[in-house]
Amino acid sequence: MDKVIGKAVTRVEDMRLLTGQGKYIDDIGTPSQTFQAAILRSSSPHAKIVSIDTAEAEKMAGVKAVITGEQVKEYLEPFSVGVSAPVQYYPIAIDKVRYVGEPVAVVIAKSRYIAEDAMELIKVKYETLPPVVDIEGSLEKDAPVLHENVGSNIANHRTFNYGEVDQAFEEADAIIKHKYLFPKYTATPVETYGIIAHYESSEKQYTVHANFHGPFVIQAIMAQALKIPSNKLRIIVPKDIGGSYGIKAGTFPYMVLLSVASRIAGCPVKWIEDRQEHLSASSSGTDRVTYIEAAVKKDGKVTGLRMKMIDNVGAYIRAPEPACLYRTHANSTGAYDIPNLHIDAYAIMTNKLPTGLIRGYGGQELYFPLERIMQKIAFELNLDPADVIRRNLIQKDQFPYKTASGGLYDSGDYIKGFELALETGKYEEFRKKQEEARKDGKIFGVGLACIVEPSGSNMGYITVALTPEERAKSLPKSGCSEAATVSMDPMGSVNVRISTTPSGQGHETVAAQIVSEVLSIPSDKIKVVAELDTSTSAWSIASGSYSSRFASLGSSAVFYAANKVKEKLMKIASHQLNVDESELELRNGAFYVKSDPAKKYALKRAAGSAHWNPLSLPEGMEPGIYETYYYSIKAAEPPDENDLINSSVTYGFVADLVTVEIDPETGEINILDYITIHDAGKLLNPLIVDGQIFGGLAHGLGGALFEELVYDNKGQLLTGSFMDYLCPTAPEIPNVTIKHIETPSPMTPLGAKGLGEGNTMSAPVAVANAVSDALSPYNVAIDTLPLSPNRIWTLLNEAKENNHKEVTI
Amino acid sequence: MSLTEVNVTINGKSYSEWVEPRMLLSDFIRETCGLTGTHVGCEHGVCGACTINMDGLAVRSCLIFAVQADNCEITTVEGLACSGELTALQKNFIECHGLQCGFCTAGILMSITDFLEKNPQPSVKEIKETLSGHLCRCTGYEGIVKAVEKTVQDNNKEVLQRS
Numbered sequence: 001m002d003k004v005i006g007k008a009v010t011r012v013e014d015m016r017l018l019t020g021q022g023k024y025i026d027d028i029g030t031p032s033q034t035f036q037a038a039i040l041r042s043s044s045p046h047a048k049i050v051s052i053d054t055a056e057a058e059k060m061a062g063v064k065a066v067i068t069g070e071q072v073k074e075y076l077e078p079f080s081v082g083v084s085a086p087v088q089y090y091p092i093a094i095d096k097v098r099y100v101g102e103p104v105a106v107v108i109a110k111s112r113y114i115a116e117d118a119m120e121l122i123k124v125k126y127e128t129l130p131p132v133v134d135i136e137g138s139l140e141k142d143a144p145v146l147h148e149n150v151g152s153n154i155a156n157h158r159t160f161n162y163g164e165v166d167q168a169f170e171e172a173d174a175i176i177k178h179k180y181l182f183p184k185y186t187a188t189p190v191e192t193y194g195i196i197a198h199y200e201s202s203e204k205q206y207t208v209h210a211n212f213h214g215p216f217v218i219q220a221i222m223a224q225a226l227k228i229p230s231n232k233l234r235i236i237v238p239k240d241i242g243g244s245y246g247i248k249a250g251t252f253p254y255m256v257l258l259s260v261a262s263r264i265a266g267c268p269v270k271w272i273e274d275r276q277e278h279l280s281a282s283s284s285g286t287d288r289v290t291y292i293e294a295a296v297k298k299d300g301k302v303t304g305l306r307m308k309m310i311d312n313v314g315a316y317i318r319a320p321e322p323a324c325l326y327r328t329h330a331n332s333t334g335a336y337d338i339p340n341l342h343i344d345a346y347a348i349m350t351n352k353l354p355t356g357l358i359r360g361y362g363g364q365e366l367y368f369p370l371e372r373i374m375q376k377i378a379f380e381l382n383l384d385p386a387d388v389i390r391r392n393l394i395q396k397d398q399f400p401y402k403t404a405s406g407g408l409y410d411s412g413d414y415i416k417g418f419e420l421a422l423e424t425g426k427y428e429e430f431r432k433k434q435e436e437a438r439k440d441g442k443i444f445g446v447g448l449a450c451i452v453e454p455s456g457s458n459m460g461y462i463t464v465a466l467t468p469e470e471r472a473k474s475l476p477k478s479g480c481s482e483a484a485t486v487s488m489d490p491m492g493s494v495n496v497r498i499s500t501t502p503s504g505q506g507h508e509t510v511a512a513q514i515v516s517e518v519l520s521i522p523s524d525k526i527k528v529v530a531e532l533d534t535s536t537s538a539w540s541i542a543s544g545s546y547s548s549r550f551a552s553l554g555s556s557a558v559f560y561a562a563n564k565v566k567e568k569l570m571k572i573a574s575h576q577l578n579v580d581e582s583e584l585e586l587r588n589g590a591f592y593v594k595s596d597p598a599k600k601y602a603l604k605r606a607a608g609s610a611h612w613n614p615l616s617l618p619e620g621m622e623p624g625i626y627e628t629y630y631y632s633i634k635a636a637e638p639p640d641e642n643d644l645i646n647s648s649v650t651y652g653f654v655a656d657l658v659t660v661e662i663d664p665e666t667g668e669i670n671i672l673d674y675i676t677i678h679d680a681g682k683l684l685n686p687l688i689v690d691g692q693i694f695g696g697l698a699h700g701l702g703g704a705l706f707e708e709l710v711y712d713n714k715g716q717l718l719t720g721s722f723m724d725y726l727c728p729t730a731p732e733i734p735n736v737t738i739k740h741i742e743t744p745s746p747m748t749p750l751g752a753k754g755l756g757e758g759n760t761m762s763a764p765v766a767v768a769n770a771v772s773d774a775l776s777p778y779n780v781a782i783d784t785l786p787l788s789p790n791r792i793w794t795l796l797n798e799a800k801e802n803n804h805k806e807v808t809i
Numbered sequence: 810m811s812l813t814e815v816n817v818t819i820n821g822k823s824y825s826e827w828v829e830p831r832m833l834l835s836d837f838i839r840e841t842c843g844l845t846g847t848h849v850g851c852e853h854g855v856c857g858a859c860t861i862n863m864d865g866l867a868v869r870s871c872l873i874f875a876v877q878a879d880n881c882e883i884t885t886v887e888g889l890a891c892s893g894e895l896t897a898l899q900k901n902f903i904e905c906h907g908l909q910c911g912f913c914t915a916g917i918l919m920s921i922t923d924f925l926e927k928n929p930q931p932s933v934k935e936i937k938e939t940l941s942g943h944l945c946r947c948t949g950y951e952g953i954v955k956a957v958e959k960t961v962q963d964n965n966k967e968v969l970q971r972s
């Protein structure tokens with residue numbers, strides 16, 4: 001049996017997906033008498049609800065129920081969230097609306113068509129209130145307050161001091177600082193949210209089918225909101241999810257809303273979100289203002305960093321926020337050896353769509369200011385940006401490297417990765433070309449970015465939002481558990497059950513590869529079951545598909561579960577053959593006696609005897625072959641009393657080099673080449689790896705150039721359809737070169753680290769650096785995104801008019 | 810609302826149904842006929858997920874009413890593979906990792922199948938331009954473009970061999 005882990009095998013998922021036989025949420029069928037839901041949403045960003053008149057709508061033929069916040073509230077408590085600010089978040093507006101798109105009423109009808117007709121007959125009277133949309137505006141003294149009982153718009157505020165920050169700044173040769181704004185953008189999977197909820201009064205149980213992919217800690221949050229024991233909330237996730245990139249963690253408020261709607265209407269209820277709803281009211285990335293200051297030595301060595309980060313979590317803070325602030329806490333200093341760090345972290349609320357997980361979560365918001373300031377250091381000190389990066393990168397012999405904020409970078413060779421990027425992108429040559437081009441009035445630029453890609457979140461990190469004293473009042477949280485089950489049936493066929501709720505990442509394929517290698521069975525003989533059912537699957541709070549956790553955690557759980565099966569089968573074989581286990585080796589589906597290869601015992605037979613003839617098993621052994629393994633990593637410890645936290649379990653590395661040409665007439669950016677070097681430890685399936693990287697990069701380029709959820713200053717969303725919210729399509733993707741180096745992680749049994757989010761984190765700033773580099777003769781600095789031709793053209797022209805004065809946001 | 814009769818052939822099978830005149834063709838295919846391989850991603854004509862072939866033309870079924878398809882011949886993704894044998898394009902999607910979540914895939918297969926029938930020798934630029942009518946948020950399009958390019962090459966080889 002050949003080694004299959006690490007091979008670029010094609011995917012087992014493809015056959016069904018290519019022939020229209022995928023089973024997504026909208027394809028799985030519904031219980032009989034299921035009604036369809038449509039949701040009436042707020043058109044006002046901030047208003048008191050004076051009255052809701054549903055009489056007309058209720059009278060319409062085919063309408064089963066019209067449900068408002070007042071009715072829903074009876075069955076709910078506000079969702080709990082990991083901050084101490086007493087924000088009351090329900091899945092539907094109760095007495096006030098706080099963003100455009102907030103649910104106001106739910107119509108349950110025979111068909112979606114009728115439900116939408118009826119929706120138009122609902123009359124809502126609003127008393128409008130002044131909105132606040134600007135991040136810093138929300139902190140002003142006279143700013144409108146969204147949640148009166150909170151008293152301000154601040155949902156969370158923490159400060160952190162690591163090392164000797166003040167001293168570093170006192171002793172610095174230069175202090176380089178700037179303010180950056182990372183905008184609000186989103187993920188837009190092609191499949192929107194979908195939910196089928198069913199309340200059974202006899203059991204007092206909610207069963208919810210949804211394209212929700214965890215983290216399953218949210219199951220507990222939902223059950224608590226529904227005021228029921230958690231085993232009365234059964235969540236079933238279909239095996240196919242049409243993409244997520246994090247955003248489908250945000251289905252949870254709708255799962256709860258539809259659950260209650262089913263209970264009130266007395267029938268199963270189905271809701272498929274439409275695209276306008278998705279853009280205005282699902283979830284989104286977090287926009288952030290960062291004030292960053294670096295203490296720098298003459299040679300470009302950074303000795304200290306200060307960052308004031310203000311995250312806009314939208315109208316309500318909800319799980320997993322304020323995690324955007326803290327997911328990258330351990331890697332706040334990126335790929336650099338910076339021992340002194342000060343962070344002032346705010347999560348504030350404005351009249352915009354509430355935020356949540358999105359590919360790269362926290363990474364793009366962190367690296368945008370960090371990598372921009374690295375370039376600014378070079379510009380201001382007249383150094384080559386590549387040299388500034390070199391001078392600061394963590395050296396190979398420093399691994400495992402402890403970061404200022406408590407991170408433990410498991411492995412890496414950053415210099416090697418970075419030099420490979422420079423070499424592949426022909427950095428020196430490009431610099432010469434750039435000089436020549438400038439003489440001809442052409443605008444060329446090169447951008448660099450080095451980032452650390454965290455994966456496998458430590459469930460303890462979110463508690464950093466609380467002070468050590470607040471944390472001490474409740475039980476500590478830690479770990480990153482994932483579970484998998486490997487079983488063999490009486491005929492010796494293998495089933496693998498995973499709880500990683502894939503949305504296109506090919507987990508079925510990779511799980512089959514791993515089990516195939518461990519049990520030495522061809523992978524096409526292995527069936528992987530990806531549906532997750534909280535009532536019957538093995539799962540834990542960290543289960544699900546987020547923070548690139550499959551390669552580091554999901555795959556490890558599968559690996560150990562398969563090994564448990566192997567050990568049991570080996571015991572059976574050794575018992576039957578009457579030889580010591582150490583005498584046996586497994587290959588080609590059988591245990592062979594090393595010293596006498598003629599003697600063997602087939603795997604299938606060993607499995608068979610565990611079912612058909614349990615009395616033949618070794619003394620005390622359980623019948624059957626069904627092994628579950630719960631995997632976690634020790635390094636995922638809770639934060640300590642000094643707020644040191646290792647927020648992720650593995651840390652990959654990405655070095656990007658991007659070259660651009662800008663059209664001086666139109667401001668359009670043409671990406672000439674995008675080079676990206678990845679170190680994700682041992683690669684489990686290179687075909688899938690590169691597919692993930694490409695997808696993440698396309699999303700990152702979207703963030704750099706096109707994508708933004710734009711609100712006007714009155715709080716109205718201006719990008720409510722795919723006509724206005726622009727995602728990159730095939731012609732917009734530039735030439736991309738991906739290269740890998742592999743420094744295996746010592747943390748995971750297979751040496752793998754997570755990947756797929758790296759370029760979503762790096763591309764926005766890599767492109768911004770390239771554009772800033774290109775425009776440096778005009779003294780134009782990029783401090784926000786996306787870099788639309790419009791924005792570039794305006795910056796260029798303002799710069800020309802202002803006679804080369806620096807233009808900033 | 811009054812109902813109208815619609816007679817269509819989908820993947821060689823005829824369907825005769827009474828529908829509301831406002832029913833979208835995408836809903837008709839998925840809900841009335843139970844062919845869930847065609848997906849809906851935006852219902853406003855941008856994402857391309859709902860693309861089907863109607864009377865020899867790749868069209869977006871979310872922009873058409875079911876009643877407009879009366880007496881038409883439709884092919885959906887379910888009708889591409891012939892008795893279990895995948896088309897060259899489908900096979901190359903596997904080979905080149907042209908899909909991840911697969912939600913955009915049906916629409917892309919329908920567009921490209923039609924495109925290659927009419928343009929058997931497209932340039933990479935033309936391939937990308939055709940794909941610009943489709944959103945894929947998983948793949949970054951790399952695998953998709955490769956799969957189409959490979960299909961063109963395979964077809965060329967076949968033509969050469971035959972001549």
Ligand code: FES
Binds near residue numbers: 850855856872
């Ligand atoms: S669903 Fe028809 S184009 Fe998007």
Ligand code: FES
Binds near residue numbers: 242907908944945946
């Ligand atoms: S494969 Fe997921 S959207 Fe294209």
